[in-house]
Ligand code: ADP
């Protein structure tokens with residue numbers, strides 16, 4: 001039989017290998033910026049279009065390349081950074097594999113302009129799909145400019161696999177920030193679709209963090225410093241009160257290279273133990289300098305993971321250094337220089353005392369008592385009680401949530417055409433029963449006839465228990481309310497008519513430039529659900545109207561969660577923007593586990609859940625309720 005093995009042509013091999021190096025526009029950004037850093041640049045500019053899908057250009061004022069080097073740089077395994085295998089153990093550069101440019105050129109249109117320092121003229125090279133199409137002498141500034149256009153033009157499957165512009169932009173910004181944070185002595189700029197996203201002058205570490213994450217960051221930072229034989233540690237952690245519900249800024253750099261390390265992350269967490277609320281995440285920017293011979297950065301192709309010789313020691317040093325800093329900060333609040341009280345306001349809610357819900361025992365539920373309460377509180381709360389959707393409730397602050405719940409649902413009785421709570425409850429369940437083909441129809445038809453309403457009972461401030469003819473239903477209050485809100489928001493986005501409340505005084509909030517860039521992308525959808533945004537620029541967002549269903553005090557929390565969710569690609573970026581937005585909002589606004597609900601609220605929640613299109617699952621695809629039949633119970637009693 002004939003031999004069948006062949007060597008792949010270079011361009012095919014390059015294309016295959018490119019898959020490992022270049023997963024998305026952000027990978028190109030990382031490689032190009034790192035090359036510029038390695039070239040000794042003091043100024044680096046990133047220009048991107050369509051989140052890098054159409055164009056990624058990096059311009060530096062570094063060493064530049066000779067005409068021969070310029071040509072060679074696109075060859076696989078062509079590098080000026082290591083000569084022998086031993087060099088791998090004392091790396092001082094970002095790159096060393098010599099594959100990035102070859103990989104990028106294999107799957108995009110690339111134009112490089114480069115001139116060595118002190119040379120009269122430079123070189124221009126154009127590459128397409130790994131082949132050189134043009135090389136000429138050119139007039140160009142000292143340094144290098146590499147423009148990568150039409151990424152994955154020859155691998156459509158790969159191109160189609162890219163996420164939305166907004167997700168890809170997020171990745172690009174992440175890579176940009178990581179390198180910029182590691183090198184504050186270099187001036188960085190970033191432009192996206194003609195907008196100036198970052199302009200970071202050469203400065204120090206602290207200033208760089210502040211320039212990237214917004215001026216309000218300064219007062220949050222606590223310096224961390226430790227010098228030992230094995231490790232030189234510096235950087236900052238956020239003060240405990242700035243811990244976030246979602247993972248925010250968490251950065252490790254080892255020898256000025258961004259890395260991820262779950263193990264060291266754990267060291268930080270343990271230093272914060274007892275200082276931050278459960279389920280919140282501390283922010284940190286930590287720079288570790290270690291002897292390069294004691295680390296192996298070579299274990300991961302995209303090089304964000306790292307292997308240390310002596311992880312245990314690093315863990316211990318890190319933990320104690322952070323603890324020490326936090327301790328000092330407690331007795332020495334002078335570290336808060338540049339305090340600007342005005343900037344604190346958006347985060348106000350975090351510092352407010354935590355509301356401890358009182359246990360509500362409703363042993364003898366009396367519907368008329370509720371009505372009484374309505375009469376007392378209803379008059380002032382009336383206008384806020386039941387607006388727009390079936391599920392909105394109002395509140396002037398988080399702490400008042402419980403009271404709001406009450407006022408909301410007892411407010412039902414205020415409707416002139418409904419003399420008591422029951423009739424409106426009944427109307428709602430009638431609606432449900434009248435909808436055809438729903439899985440819940442059976443559930444409701446099942447209800448014991450002749451009952452004026454149904455009894456609900458809140459179990460452990462977590463579940464709502466209610467009876468049906470065949471047994472009982474146990475509803476997870478948080479998930480159920482998520483479902484209700486999720487459908488409500490989706491509806492508003494689709495029909496584009498929502499009730500907005502005009503604010504007397506606009507709310508002005510501050511975010512980092514990249515976060516406001518993200519909000520810009522979401523602006524339209526936010527407006528569909530009732531936000532009125534007057535200004536969205538730089539670090540500032542000015543809100544003049546908010547959805548009727550939320551309260552002013554919730555705005556900053558909602559937006560913060562939204563930003564975090566979109567950054568983390570939660571819940572799943574394959575869904576549409578509206579879907580993700582609705583999910584994020586429902587997650588933030590849904591009644592929590594642990595919140596007591598009065599009987600009227602419980603009933604409305606039950607009714608609203610079963611009026612949903614998909615009552616059985618939460619927006620995050622978790623079950624919202626279970627049923628236990630009398631038969632099931634009887635089996636248990638055997
Ligand atoms: P590596 O960075 O791993 O060496 P690359 O493919 O990224 O591999 O780059 C190949 C070579 O091209 C580098 O080693 C360097 O000599 C040269 N080079 C790449 N980008 C630049 C730049 N911006 N300025 C100067 N030289 C560069």
Ligand code: MG
Pocket residue numbers: 031034035094095096098100101
């Ligand atoms: Mg490189």
